[in-house]
Amino acid sequence: MSMNKIVRQTHRWVSLAFTLIAIANFVALGVGADAPWLGYIAVIPLLLLLPTGIYLFVLPYLAKGKKTATP
Numbered sequence: 001m002s003m004n005k006i007v008r009q010t011h012r013w014v015s016l017a018f019t020l021i022a023i024a025n026f027v028a029l030g031v032g033a034d035a036p037w038l039g040y041i042a043v044i045p046l047l048l049l050l051p052t053g054i055y056l057f058v059l060p061y062l063a064k065g066k067k068t069a070t071p
């Protein structure tokens with residue numbers, strides 16, 4: 001698997017984990033549960049999404065001028 005593919009797959013699956021934790025966080029708030037740690041652990045996938053997302057953002061600009069499938 002190429003580096004780009006690994007980063008894209010990582011971004012995709014970590015975003016799913018982040019979404020689930022975010023939903024759990026809102027549910028906890030809704031039922032009045034005292035679970036501030038749910039909000040704190042959401043930061044872990046978010047910190048992974050930031051560098052992988054920036055990498056994905058920069059990719060097409062790096063590919064400019066090269067003959068690749070990336071637009």
Ligand code: HEM
Binds near residue numbers: 015019056058
């Ligand atoms: C934290 C800052 C983030 C940055 C800078 C970022 C940036 C990006 C970029 C540039 C792409 C590629 C878009 C393309 O190729 O057209 C992407 C794809 C994606 N992002 Fe993010 N993102 C971030 C956070 C998130 C979050 C919070 C979620 C969802 C919870 C998310 C979900 C996704 C998904 C599902 C894709 C598609 C991945 C795929 O190709 O399968 N991202 N993101």
